[in-house]
Amino acid sequence: MALVSLEGVGKTFRGKGGSWEAVRDFSLGLEEGEFCCLLGTSGCGKTTVLNMLAGFEPVTAGRILLDGQPVAGPGADRGVVFQGHDSLYDWLNALDNIAFGLRLAGMGKRARREKAGHFLRLVGLAGQEGKHPAELSGGMKQRIQIARALAADPRMLLMDEPFGALDAMTRAALQGELSRIWAETRKTVLFITHDIEEAVALATRIGVMTRGPGGTLKAVVPVDLPFPRERTSDAFMAVFRQVHALIHAEIHPQ
Numbered sequence: 001m002a003l004v005s006l007e008g009v010g011k012t013f014r015g016k017g018g019s020w021e022a023v024r025d026f027s028l029g030l031e032e033g034e035f036c037c038l039l040g041t042s043g044c045g046k047t048t049v050l051n052m053l054a055g056f057e058p059v060t061a062g063r064i065l066l067d068g069q070p071v072a073g074p075g076a077d078r079g080v081v082f083q084g085h086d087s088l089y090d091w092l093n094a095l096d097n098i099a100f101g102l103r104l105a106g107m108g109k110r111a112r113r114e115k116a117g118h119f120l121r122l123v124g125l126a127g128q129e130g131k132h133p134a135e136l137s138g139g140m141k142q143r144i145q146i147a148r149a150l151a152a153d154p155r156m157l158l159m160d161e162p163f164g165a166l167d168a169m170t171r172a173a174l175q176g177e178l179s180r181i182w183a184e185t186r187k188t189v190l191f192i193t194h195d196i197e198e199a200v201a202l203a204t205r206i207g208v209m210t211r212g213p214g215g216t217l218k219a220v221v222p223v224d225l226p227f228p229r230e231r232t233s234d235a236f237m238a239v240f241r242q243v244h245a246l247i248h249a250e251i252h253p254q
């Protein structure tokens with residue numbers, strides 16, 4: 001059985017100005033341990049899909065099952081990493097930000113500091129534990145978000161364009177780190193991006209969505225390339241071209 005199954009999932013937002021269909025008839029299964037990237041043009045409904053799986057937004061059609069049970073709200077089994085880094089607590093230092101969820105879960109001070117320290121080192125921030133968010137770079141803050149999500153030991157990581165705001169060098173470095181961490185922890189990952197190269201570098205499968213309104217899953221492309229991936233190899237470029245053609249058809253429909 002798939003760890004997650006989205007079955008005919010739809011989302012229509014209803015407001016004063018009328019209703020807006022953001023996602024239509026979206027079906028996808030995620031196997032335990034896979035790294036699935038979801039790609040699509042701006043506004044096609046990627047964040048909406050992630051928010052429904054995270055339990056932040058209810059579906060308005062279809063259903064989402066996690067381990068066979070319908071998703072009814074947020075849970076510690078799904079760690080979320082948001083775009084940007086506004087979700088860190090300004091008044092807590094790096095270590096305490098990572099330990100925050102552990103404190104809520106009732107873990108003792110010593111144990112949670114030890115665990116948070118482990119994940120701080122895992123994301124390459126040893127020695128930075130005492131800094132507050134205002135004293136950290138954008139890339140460091142994204143690493144802390146990832147460490148915080150991992151520290152809660154979720155079944156899944158849900159990541160919404162986590163590296164979108166970073167410069168190309170930092171982005172490539174963090175992609176490499178995330179890939180290494182995924183190989184080590186084998187968490188199931190749903191990673192949203194609109195960067196084709198990022199998706200081909202990280203994913204075991206790439207889901208491509210149609211453009212909005214009412215975006216749906218258009219195709220799923222398996223990426224059977226060994227890690228670490230050689231971005232200039234012919235095999236990498238072949239997958240890039242395949243995904244590019246799928247996206248391009250959404251931007252420039254015939």
Ligand SMILES: Nc1ncnc2c1ncn2[C@@H]1O[C@H](COP(=O)(O)OP(=O)(O)OP(=O)(O)O)[C@@H](O)[C@H]1O
Nearest residue numbers: 013020022041042043044045046047048049194212
């Ligand atoms: N809370 C909301 N209320 C009303 N409409 C919404 C809401 N959230 C999203 N939408 C609409 O749903 C559609 C899909 O939005 P979504 O944020 O999922 O797109 P996206 O694929 O993540 O885009 P981007 O790549 O720009 O982040 C958009 O048209 C958006 O305006």
Ligand SMILES: [Mg+2]
Nearest residue numbers: 046047048160
């Ligand atoms: Mg989005």
